[in-house]
Amino acid sequence: MTLLTQFLNRLSVWIQSKYPDGIILLNNGLTRDQITEKIKSLPFQFPEELYELYQWRNGQKYGSKGAMKIINSKGFGYDIDLEIFDCRVFLPLEDAIEKYSFDLHGYDFSNPYTCFKYSWFPVFYRDGDSYLLVDIRENETCPIVYMHIQSLPEEALITYSSLTKMIMTLVEFYEAGGDEVGVHEFCDEFEQIWLQHNADIIADDFSQSLRDTRNGRPFSFYYNPNEEF
Template sequence: MSALTDALDRILCWLEDHEDLDFARFESLQPGLTYEEIEEKVIDLLPFHLPKEVYELYQWGNGAWVGEKYWARFFEDYVFLSLESALVKYCDLTAINKEDDSCVIIIKSNWNLQWFPIFEDINGRGYYVVVINEVQNETTPILQISFEEIYDPYIIYPTLTKMMLAETECYEAGIYSNKSYGEGQDIRSKYQEIPLRIWRVEQTDF
């Protein structure tokens, strides 16, 4: 078992044992897809390849059931998007990015075709995205994108695996059940590259 799948399984076990959590419950998460099902869904819609880590994520679980997003906030206020929902978000954001409309300038300034959303905040104004490339990579950096203001995006985690290891430790340390959110940053920083680096569009070697 890989470190990523092990971390995800530990989160799921924690959710099963803590049914009183007010923002996440394991019943809200869909079972995973097969590799072939993922390929069939993405092959004609994405101009780039999803990293292998993302295939592993969606083979483990396919995000929140439709209508369950308020109970599938995987961490903080971020919902684990199903692959189908993530593809719709990607296509919508890409379409907006091509519009000649000054009203969407923040979205256009904060969106790149190499970003694929896997977690969405409950208000739909921010995402955790993975980086997709012309060549399929093993791992992917994780960026946190917000449409509240224009800014340079930082690489929050160097890989999806490290992000999930951090969230696993947060769950098991009682960060979410005890609402000790300040302690969460201390845990996350162990899995991040400090200082955080700004993602550049030419960075395609991950």
């Protein structure tokens, strides 16, 4: 069992404990053959991490297809998506392929003036806001890139060193008592765990435009954009 699969299984345990109604929103995993069949039209080789991820679960139900019922302290109930993947939903493979083909690249694969790189595959998504994409690099570790829907490629940020490091970071933070709010706010406790697993991206030469630093720390979309630097 790989490290990624171990941490995905730990994530399942945490979801079951934290959100008993949320675990049923995760779709059953696919077989390797099913994944291979679905991705045959993609212009790159699927990395093993994505095979593992979609064998674990084929994304989740979200939006009108499924949400959790939350009761607040005043007894009022409301529906929310299960957004534990860095405050985003986990796209089913079919949805991810559709978004890759249409939302990100348009209908013409020959168009060189696309807003997203062809190597960026959307896996995690916040409706109307942003993606976390796997930057698929042949025979290399594939980092996780944050991209706002209305941004340009040069404004993207490497957010995690790899899918494995992302899941490790989230699981360790959640198991230590953290929650999605702490992830969103990039709180001190989350930052410490993040740095343990992802500090190498600060020195990554992928592209200077894909990262920035603030007092030696990675600048992230979690920070308040109105804060004075």
